[in-house]
Amino acid sequence: MQLRYSPTSPFVRKVSVTAIECGLADKIENVATDPWSADTDLRRSNPMSKVPCLMTDAGMALYDSPVICEYLDSLNKGTKIFPTDSDARFKALTLAAAGDGMTDAGVLYLVENMRRPEELRWDWWSARQKETMNKCMDTADAAADSMIGTDGPITIAEITIGCGLGWIDLRFPDFGWRDDRPALADWFDNISARPSFEQTVPKPA
Ligand SMILES: N[C@@H](CCC(=O)N[C@@H](CS)C(=O)NCC(=O)O)C(=O)O
Incomplete structure (x- = not known):
């Protein structure tokens, strides 16, 4: 492949x-x-x-x-990343959607503020993307205690949220998402120590 x-x-x-x-x-x-x-x-x-x-x-x-x-x-011949049990599957897919939504909004925010010519930037649009990022982070924070960290059967939810937060740290180091979300911050420390995360840490371009 x-x-x-x-x-x-x-x-x-x-x-x-x-x-x-x-x-x-x-x-x-x-x-x-x-x-x-x-x-x-x-x-x-x-x-x-x-x-x-x-x-x-x-x-x-x-x-x-x-x-x-x-x-x-x-x-995959091992434990499934996409759970097969219906409740667990749709819970994981929905949390993953919040993770993708957070990251998609981050990409739109970045494009608006770094690629679009300064005189054409739209504050309303930027604020809307930032609000989406924050609301998706709140959703992840509320789920943090139930999410798998360093060990255990990871799902697409943890992978998506962990990769999104890692990218936000890379692109927006002053975002301050940890300030009001200690549970999510702790969970992110744990998932970051997982070998699959350690082996794929994004490096600045
Ligand atoms: N929904 C897509 C998003 C992929 C995406 O936005 N990729 C960015 C890089 S991080 C890209 O290729 N952007 C080019 C473009 O938007 O034209 C996915 O989950 O694969």
Whole structure:
């Protein structure tokens, strides 16, 4: 399999953590890809021109990150990342959606404030994305005591929230998300010590 990736993408990190947790990391060749480059051929595989994009051994192109993670889990012979019990599954999927929502809002905030020309920036839009980030963090904080940390059967919920928070630390070091969320901060310390997280720490570009 080939994974089209960029080094700091939180969505790519989700896939890399999932691959490690599923025992599949050595089956994946990482192919560096700049999704923003005018020259990239990424759109031929992913019409949204986003990373991650996984090319399977059968030549199928898979996106977005939730689909890729679920595909890897379908090959996983160990404990499932996507729980099979219905209640546990939909709880994990919904928490993962809050994690993706937090990170998506962070990406929109970053694009608005770092890529858009200063005179065109829209404060209302920025404030809305920041509110979404904060509300999703509150949701994760409320669930923190029930989430798996350093040890135990991790799910797509912990992977998504952990990778999102790690990226927010990288891109917005002054965000201050820990200030009113000690449970989430403790949980993040725990998950960060998990080998799959330690092996995929994002490095500044
Ligand atoms: N929903 C997508 C989000 C992926 C995403 O936003 N990737 C960013 C990099 S972090 C990207 O490729 N952006 C390029 C673009 O938006 O054109 C997923 O979960 O895979």
